[in-house]
Structure formats: C-alpha cells, structure tokens
Amino acid sequence: MNVLQVRDLTKRHGRKHNLVRAVDGVDLDVPAGQMLAVTGPSGCGKSTLLNLMAGLERPTGGQVWLAGERIDTAGERALARLRRRSVGFVFQSFHLVEELTAAENVELPVLLAGGSPRAAKRRAGQLLDQVGLADRARQLPWKLSGGERQRVAVARALANEPLVVLADEPTGNLDTAATNEVLRLFADLRAMGQTVVMVTHDARVAATADRLVSMRDGVFVEDTWLGGGSGWLDGLFAMGD
Amino acid sequence: MQDAILAMLAKEPSHGYDLGLRLRRALGPLGGSMNAGQVYVTLARLEKAGLVVHERSAGSPDRPDRKVYALTDAGHERVTAWLAEVNRPKPDLVEFHLKLAAASASRLADPVELVDAQRRELLRRLAEAQRAVLAEPEGSTGGLLLEGIALRLQADLRWLEACERVWSRRADA
Structure with missing residues (x-):
C-alpha cells in the first residue's frame, strides 16, 4: 500500500521572466514502511516538495494523496486535522516550545488532537523512553543538547502515531556526534516500519534511507534503491596481502 | 597487511594465531571479513623477504608446536619507515x-x-x-x-x- 502518492505535481512561483518552477511535474509513490530520502542542492525544490506533501503549501497543479485521501484539494479544516493526526513533522531547527518541558512538548500534539491529559502523559512517557530521554523529561529545551532536542522533536512527531513522518534537514543544525544520535533514532523508526520521508542535502544522512531520490531544478533525476548490502565492506579486507 | 603485522611484532615476538586476533580486534566490525589464512601467507612472505624469523616454541599436549615470529633488524627498519611515511591517497x-x-x-x-x-x-x-x-x-x-x-x-x-x-x-x- 502506498502511504503517499504524488502525480504530476507542480509548484510555480512568480510569473513571466521571474517564473520559478520549484516542483516541475513530479510523480512519486511511497509505500508503507519505506524510508525515503530526497536529496539535491539548495534551491532544487526538495523542501517545496515536502511542504506540498504535508499540505503546508498548495500546488499549482497535480495531485497529492495521503493514504488514499486527496489532500491538495482538501479544505483548510480537513487539512488541519490531517496535519495533526496523520503527519509528524521534524524540522531542522527543532521548533520545540521553549516554555514547555520535553514531556509537555510531546504531550501537546496528543492534547491538540483531542486526547485526554492522562493519555497524553502516558504517551509522552512512552515516547521519551523510546528515544532514550526518559531522564530528561522535565527539562526545558534550552537545557538539552542539540541531539537531545531533536530526539524530543522526533518523539513529538510520533505522538499521534502518524502515517508518515516528514523531516526537513533533520540533522542540519547538528554536529557529527549529534547527527549520528538522531540517525540511530531514525534507524530504529525504520526497523519499526515507520514510513519516513526526509529531505537532506547531506549524502551521509540520505544514505541511511531505503531509497534515495535526487532532485535538480524541480525534477527527479535519479531514483536509487539503497536497501540491502552489496557486501562491499566485507570485501574490503579480502585482499591478497 | 604486511606492514601492520610487522608493526605488531615490533612490540613482542608472537605467533600467527595471536597476530590474527590482534588484527581482527584493530579492524573492529570489519575484522570479521578477514581470512584466517591471510596472516600465515603474509608471515611466510615476510620471512622470505628477510624481515622476520621464526623459532619453534615448545608445545604442550594440548598445544602443538608453534612458530613464534620475531622481527629482524631489516624488519625493524621497515616498521620505522612505514610509521614515518605519509599515506598518499590512491590515484x-x-x-x-x-x-x-x-x-x-x-x-x-x-x-x-x-x-x-x-x-x-x-x-x-x-x-x-x-x-x-x-x-x-x-x-x-x-x-x-x-x-x-x-x-x-x-x-x-x-x-x-x-x-x-x-x-x-x-x-x-
């Protein structure tokens, strides 16, 4: 089953001489459980594509289907409900509410989706435990390291058991150690069968996905399957001397 | 691998099995792919080149005779040169x-x-x-x-x- 389907998707900005085709007739199917990385240089249209798939921007043309429901033509209320319940977001700059503790940040989407305070608390406890931050639950975001903040953000993204997690440069603000911290968490999500679409310009981050799509000037130029090892690493030391 | 084995022998004389273990440990997760026979083949080559010599250690009933390898002077020189050498990326x-x-x-x-x-x-x-x-x-x-x-x-x-x-x-x- 495809969680996300995109057909002939187009987004243009400006007109005439200033016309920019940010996304220029893209087709994409993301099956359930796939971790997909969209990569390319800045300005290639990858973030716009993510926003269109999230219902954060309206396309100029084409269609976006989320679990069989068409979202590009959905009304504002339906879209808002969809974003609350079916999609989890992870941003480059974390976007945590600075006045709330780690646990409260994770509880928030459950409460906004109509969950009881008790249910929200239980879910937040469970998720912070899952991302290895049970002992940081009562900290405010500024007390946390960059890697920890992004792990809280991932926990928050998972709060309502979304159909898909959409991540925009999730490691863009992190150093190598924190990047690996977050990528290990994404590897766990992958193992759990969570569908993830991430946008990144970092080849090492993209390489942790099952599949990699490269974008240039609003179109896909490459679609590469990365799953399954080629045994190349093992061959590295099978040398003659 | 020749140089790595020589460098390990610079610490103390050792036998093939032990050298294999040490190499595997140094390679970490990649060590599993190393062929056990490679160490012995390499030692034989190094001996032929005059960089190592071997002595038989006395065996016990559960441990048969084993060859203990040690560096020659030429071997020592090569290790020193190898460690001082700057690696150039392959072209x-x-x-x-x-x-x-x-x-x-x-x-x-x-x-x-x-x-x-x-x-x-x-x-x-x-x-x-x-x-x-x-x-x-x-x-x-x-x-x-x-x-x-x-x-x-x-x-x-x-x-x-x-x-x-x-x-x-x-x-x-």
Whole structure:
C-alpha cells in the first residue's frame, strides 16, 4: 500500500521572466514502511516538495494523496486535522516550545488532537523512553543538547502515531556526534516500519534511507534503491596481502 | 597487511594465531571479513623477504608446536619507515577523470552517464558504511575506521557533483 502518492505535481512561483518552477511535474509513490530520502542542492525544490506533501503549501497543479485521501484539494479544516493526526513533522531547527518541558512538548500534539491529559502523559512517557530521554523529561529545551532536542522533536512527531513522518534537514543544525544520535533514532523508526520521508542535502544522512531520490531544478533525476548490502565492506579486507 | 603485522611484532615476538586476533580486534566490525589464512601467507612472505624469523616454541599436549615470529633488524627498519611515511591517497580519481575526458573526446560514452553510474555505486557503498557506523556504539575505536570510509565516500560524491556540473555544461555548449 502506498502511504503517499504524488502525480504530476507542480509548484510555480512568480510569473513571466521571474517564473520559478520549484516542483516541475513530479510523480512519486511511497509505500508503507519505506524510508525515503530526497536529496539535491539548495534551491532544487526538495523542501517545496515536502511542504506540498504535508499540505503546508498548495500546488499549482497535480495531485497529492495521503493514504488514499486527496489532500491538495482538501479544505483548510480537513487539512488541519490531517496535519495533526496523520503527519509528524521534524524540522531542522527543532521548533520545540521553549516554555514547555520535553514531556509537555510531546504531550501537546496528543492534547491538540483531542486526547485526554492522562493519555497524553502516558504517551509522552512512552515516547521519551523510546528515544532514550526518559531522564530528561522535565527539562526545558534550552537545557538539552542539540541531539537531545531533536530526539524530543522526533518523539513529538510520533505522538499521534502518524502515517508518515516528514523531516526537513533533520540533522542540519547538528554536529557529527549529534547527527549520528538522531540517525540511530531514525534507524530504529525504520526497523519499526515507520514510513519516513526526509529531505537532506547531506549524502551521509540520505544514505541511511531505503531509497534515495535526487532532485535538480524541480525534477527527479535519479531514483536509487539503497536497501540491502552489496557486501562491499566485507570485501574490503579480502585482499591478497 | 604486511606492514601492520610487522608493526605488531615490533612490540613482542608472537605467533600467527595471536597476530590474527590482534588484527581482527584493530579492524573492529570489519575484522570479521578477514581470512584466517591471510596472516600465515603474509608471515611466510615476510620471512622470505628477510624481515622476520621464526623459532619453534615448545608445545604442550594440548598445544602443538608453534612458530613464534620475531622481527629482524631489516624488519625493524621497515616498521620505522612505514610509521614515518605519509599515506598518499590512491590515484583512483586520476583514472576516473581520464576516463571521463576520453569518453567525451571519443564520443564512445556520455561522461554524465558515467558520473551517474559511479554515483549510484558510491551511494550504495556509503549506505552500507553508514549503517555499519550507526551500529557501532558512539566513541568506539572500531567505528573510527568505518567513519573514515564514510567520510571518503562522501568526499568522492562531492567531487562527482562537480564533475557532473562541468561535463553537463560542456554537453550543452
């Protein structure tokens, strides 16, 4: 089953001489459980594509289907409900509410989706435990390291058991150690069968996905399957001397 | 591998089995792929080259005779030279660069397609290396080697981006 389907998707900005085709007739199917990385240089249209798939921007043309429901033509209320319940977001700059503790940040989407305070608390406890931050639950975001903040953000993204997690440069603000911290968490999500679409310009981050799509000037130029090892690493030391 | 074994013998004389264990430990998660026979083949070659000599150690009933290898003076010199030597990257880049130029000049292949094919291969390798990196605990020395492999692949991928830019511009011109 495809969680996300995109057909002939187009987004243009400006007109005439200033016309920019940010996304220029893209087709994409993301099956359930796939971790997909969209990569390319800045300005290639990858973030716009993510926003269109999230219902954060309206396309100029084409269609976006989320679990069989068409979202590009959905009304504002339906879209808002969809974003609350079916999609989890992870941003480059974390976007945590600075006045709330780690646990409260994770509880928030459950409460906004109509969950009881008790249910929200239980879910937040469970998720912070899952991302290895049970002992940081009562900290405010500024007390946390960059890697920890992004792990809280991932926990928050998972709060309502979304159909898909959409991540925009999730490691863009992190150093190598924190990047690996977050990528290990994404590897766990992958193992759990969570569908993830991430946008990144970092080849090492993209390489942790099952599949990699490269974008240039609003179109896909490459679609590469990365799953399954080629045994190349093992061959590295099978040398003659 | 010759140099690594010599360097291990610089610490103390040792036998093949023990050297194999130490090498495997140093390679960390990649050590599993090492063929056990490689150590013995290498030791035989080093002995032939006069860099090591062996002595038989007295065996006990459960431990048969074993050859204990030690460095010769020539072996010592080679270890010292190896440690002082600066490693130069292999000239793979030069070959690939010339291949692209030749493909373009002869019109036998499209350089941009060669770059694409190369990139797909490097991405798959990077995916494998990166998964192995993430499987290692943070800060382990075993993971360091994988980290180096991943960083190099990343650098190669960046260079391919530059190759693609230049060769596709040339095709348009």
